[in-house]
Amino acid sequence: MPQIPIIMPQLGESIAEANIVQFLVKPGDKVVADQNLIEVETNKATMSVTSPCSGKIENFSAELNESYTVGAVLGYIEATKEEAARLGLDIAPPKSGDSDRISRSETNGSRTRVQPTVRGLPVPANAAGASYLSPRLKARMTELGLSAADLSGVAGSGAAGRVTVEDFEKFIAHVEQQKISGASSMRVAVADAMRRSWTRPLATVGLPVQLDSVLAHRKNQNPKPGPALYALRALAIALAENSAPAGRLVGNKIVHPGSIDVGVAVEAEDGVLVPVIRNADKKSLKDLTQRYNELIDLARQRKLPADATGGSIATVTNYGTFGLTWATPIPLPEQTLVLGMGAGRKVPFWDETKNQFVPVTESNLTLSFDHRVLDGGAAGRLLQRIGELMKQPEKL
Amino acid sequence: MSLTYLEAIREAQAHALRDDPRVFIYGQDVGNFGGAFKATKNLAKEFPGRVLDSPISEDAMVGLAVGAAIEGMRPIIEMQFADFSVVGFNQIVNQAATLFWRTQIPCPITVRLPFGGTSGSGPFHSQCIEAIYAHYPGLIVLTPATVEDAYAMLLEAVALDDPVIFCEHKFLYYHLKAEKLPSEALPIGKARIAREGRDLTVVTYSAMVHEALEAAKELSSEGWEIEIVDLRSVKPLDTDTIVASVARTGKLLCVGEAWPWGGVTAEIISRVTSEGFGLLDAPPQRLNAKDTPVPYHPNLWAAHRPTARSVAAAARNLLRS
Structure with a gap:
């Protein structure tokens, strides 16, 4: 009825x-x-x-x-x-599926009235949601020099939790009531680099390596190379053998590195500087040591010459200097790889030939990478190769 | 003394006839009958020979007015309904609108269009066609929303050297009352803030100003303060006042009783997105009549045009976006 x-x-x-x-x-x-x-x-x-x-x-x-x-x-x-x-x-x-019926009868010619060609867009034009920033909000953030990461602490009151401009102004007003100190330009630069880097899917693989041969080799050198330089040199050799893992993905193309220039992360007041060893695959560890030590010093004084920064294809970071054994560092935004080195520790190692535990010095090597460019397998093989090279420090 | 919107239009015409001997009124039954809506009641008696009945030909009415304007007169043409003005469209848009550009001779004619919907009036007695005239360079298009503006803007329309399309809303004729006629008004081309608010800007004109005000009252009880911009004149369009209001609120809803396609509301949104994109905290929205001919049936008509209810609903959606 x-x-x-x-x-x-x-x-x-x-x-x-x-x-x-x-x-x-x-x-x-x-x-x-x-x-x-x-x-x-x-x-x-x-x-x-x-x-x-x-x-x-x-x-x-x-x-x-x-x-x-x-x-x-x-x-x-x-x-x-x-x-x-x-x-x-x-x-x-009208029931669901009605539009199908109309189009069928239209082709039969029984319906001659003009029908709209578009019945709604296939994608929502007003894509709102937690990640949506209105033009006004974007303009306001640009005015204040803020990026989306700065809004992470704001719970939005708009549709699907989006941050409205009112939420934003309340947040700014609240921030202004608290103790505020200016971030140094270095801090801001690091923050910006990390934010840009974090737009990529990053992953980390790790491998424990025995450092005893490195430490023994190091003792006899003058000047003494830092443990990170061994890792740097091993990385450079491994990348010279196959530079593909250090390539960058741009659109649907891999951009290969032109030369094996490797950076070293150095903690400098309120930030990190990355001096670069150019052509690290072409000079021996011995030849690199003096230059390496110089650059580290200059970086700590924040006096790096312009030709010693930028343009590197990978970075080595020795978080072991903070006593840390494991970390997942973030590669620089223009790089695919960062090799990390943990603190060396004496650990028991089961020696198959002696059939007993022996004390060894072990350190974790970690390789963090842009997962778009390489997978765990390729990253793992690269890290294994670095580990192998470090077992024979005299060849580095 | 209390005056309606319609009486203000009659008073403005009497005032113009009294002040300026070049003014005369021409239209169907405007003489002894006093006009279809009695907007010229008693004017023929009061100003003999200056309030003249025309034949039933909008084409001829506007054509005569253009000729009279060339000869130095300031005619006021009354269309019985805006809908019928399109019969005289050629004279309005091809002759009157272009005259000054072609000849350097001004064309100070005023074409009065009783427009807009009233209950049961149907497709030929309800249309809002201000956007069509606004499309043509050379025409001024006015849409007063208040008794005061109806009076002051009609006087100014007659005084202007350009051809003016004066859109007077039939729904407002009897409903709107004022205590006295104004002695001064905003200049033509300047919009009015009909209500101040902080949460959302509604830009509208003519009868929809009152629907928007009603909606704003309702939303105020919910804690939202709506700012309402009454355009007064759709051409020229006061972009500065609109953009300044959006700068205060961040949200824009345009309301028009006309159809949506290529209309005044579309023009406003185009301007705000071009000139004030960075002011918008939500996609700008508009609410218009449904894109169909105007229905006769009162219930259908009520659903066809924007109302305080639908304005409030659209505003709520935008406020919560």
């Missing part, structure tokens, strides 16, 4: 809505056309909503003492098909 809506009628010019005062019938009651169903009140008078047809009251969706706009559906009447046809309301409501 068709259901005919009971609609709030136009109750006079300039009247847009009316208040429900009383229901004169109840669901289930039989009614005839033009019978008074609901008493409504406007700011001018009390009037009745009449039945559009005869039938049975199915339900009232309107509620007592609530106001409804002209044209609003107040309930439904169950009427006969004949009654519905008389009112022109015998068309079935």
Whole structure:
């Protein structure tokens, strides 16, 4: 049986809505056309909503003492098909899959009316959500020199948790009430580099290596190379054998390194500097040592010459100097790789030939990489190769 | 004394006739009958020979007015309904709008268009066609929303040397009242802040100003403060006032009783996104009549045009976006 809506009628010019005062019938009651169903009140008078047809009251969706706009559906009447046809309301409501039916009948030529060509975009044009930044918010952040990472602490009140400009202004006002000190330009530069780097999927693999041969070799050198230089040299040799893991992904192309220039992370006041050893694959450890020590000193004094920074293809960082045994450093944004070195520790090592534990000095090597460029296997093979090279320090 | 919007239009015409001997009124039944809506009631008696009945030809009415303007007169043309002005479209857009550009002779005619929907008026007596005229360079298009503006802007329309399309809303004719006529008004081309607010800007004009004000009242009880910009004149369009308001609120909703396609609301959004993109904290929205001919049935009509309810609903969506 068709259901005919009971609609709030136009109750006079300039009247847009009316208040429900009383229901004169109840669901289930039989009614005839033009019978008074609901008493409504406007700011001018009390009037009745009449039945559009005869039938049975199915339900009232309107509620007592609530106001409804002209044209609003107040309930439904169950009427006969004949009654519905008389009112022109015998068309079935659209069901899902209806649009398919229309297009089929269109191709049959039975439907000649023009249909809109686009029924909604395939992607949401108003993509809102937690990550959505409105043009205004972006403009405001640019004005203050902020990036999206600075908003991580703001819980948005907008749709799907997006940060609205009001949320942002409250956040800024709140920040301003707290103790504030300026971040150094170095801090800001590091922050920016790390933010850019973090836009990539990064992963880390690790491998313990025995440092005893390195330490023994080091003792006899003058000047003494730092342990990180051994790692640097091993990395340079491994990359000279196969430079692909140090390639950068740009769009659908791999950009290969032109020369094996490797940087070293040096902690300098309130930040990190990365002096670069050029062509680290072409000079021996012995030849590199003096230059390496010089650069480290210059970096600590923040006096690096311009030709000794930038343009490196990978970095070595010795977090072992802080006593750390394991870390997952982030490669510089323009690099794919960072080789980390943990603190050396005496550990028991099961010696198969002696059939007993022996004390060895062990350190963890970690390789953090851009997972878009290489996978765990390739990273693992590179790290294994570095480990092998470090077992024979005299060849470095 | 209390005056309606319609009476203000009559008073403005009487004032213009009294002040300037070059002014005359020409239109169907504007003489002794006093006009279809009585906007020229008693004017024929008061100003003999200057309030003249025309034949039923909008084409001829505007053509005569252009000729009279060339000869130095300042005619006011009354269309019975805005809908019928398109019969005289050629004279308005090809002759009147271009006259000064072609000949350096100004064309100070005022074409009064009783426009907009009223209950049960249907497709030929309800249309809002201000955007069509605004499309043509050379025309000024005015859309007063208040009794005061109806009076002051009609006087200014007659005084302007350009052809003016004066859109007076039929829904406002009897509903709107003012205590007295204004002695001064904002200049033509300047929008008015009809209500101050901080959360969202509604830009609208003519009868929709009152729907927006009603919606703002409702939203105020929910804690939202809506700023309403009454354009007054859709051409020229006061972009500065609109952009300044969006700068305060960050959110824009344009409301028009006209159809959406290529209309005034579209033009406003285009300007704000071009000139004030960085001010927007949400995608700008608009609310227009449905993109169909205007229905006769009062219930359908009420659903066809924006109302305080639908304005409030659209505003709520935008406020929560």
